[in-house]
Amino acid sequence: MPEGHSVHRIARQFARRFVGRAVRVSSPQGRFAEGAAMLDGRTMTDAKAVGKQMFLDFEDGLWLRVHLGIYGAWDFAGALELDAPTASAGGRMGQTNQRGTVVGEHEDSLASIGAPRRARLRMAEQEKVTETVETWPPEPVGQVRVRLLTDETVADLRGPTACEVLDDAGVRAVLDRLGPDPQLDDGPEAEAKFVERLTKSAKAVGLQLMDQSVVAGIGNVYRAEILFRARMNPHTPARTISAEQARDLWADWSRLLEIGVTTGQMMTMDGLDEAAHRRALASRADRHWVYKREGLPCRVCGTHIVLEEMGNRKLYWCPQCQA
DNA sequence: TTTGCATGCAAAG
């Protein structure tokens, strides 16, 4: 389920809590026993996300590649990095990453996680923090494909679509079939690559934006929202899109992704007033322009939002605004 | 309480 922004946030959690430490690697479920044995005991040296893919680098050129697919999740527990509330959000940003996990006066504080081994953080399409007071390390819950364990933190992976050990060449092969990711490269080169790949095909722009070799990280929600924000018909042949329009799409995706990585929320209606912003954070139904709003009046023109199938996924759009 | 879908991909057929 998670689109690009979540994966970047997960990689950040690994970068801060696992990189530089020796990691015990196991497969409580058993399905990744062989891969776990290859990595067990090695120090994690890097953690990065490219689009929806995550790569954890271990000593001696071994990588763990993970893709969460539609319902995969990482469950962290122990010493964690939690977001501090932002003043602009009025001190509360919804239930996901703002629930206090740390007892006493340090609640909601990023730096002063004074009570390691108390917090539990689920990172998937949504993030949820709960408090735990259990033994260390905690019992695996559900079908845990991989468990990564340091002295302070544990990360359990469940339900991934991909989970494998790769060498450098294997990682390169995966990266070669991925398009640019604005979190990694926001320069003119990445932008040009996007424009070129997007517009060289006659396929519908709604399909192209979902193609991870055109641009890495966009999923079904961002696709619908980006196209609405551009007032662009999803069926527009990509080849007929001007370079300027394509650059605008890239800029908007860069912006939405940045918001997602920063807040942990898929906020696609930025520029709202205070009250609307609060509503959007509180309710998923108030968070998007068109996504999952079929049959409801368009927020701009009142026309009923249309639902159709495109690329085996549900596509939502306004036939009036996106004519 | 139960059912069916979902913010994807890769392997199987």
Place this chain on the structure above:
DNA sequence: TTTGCCTGCAAAC
């Protein structure tokens, strides 16, 4: 083109 992943959630009972 279909299936597996085997989870979390909201809508339907």
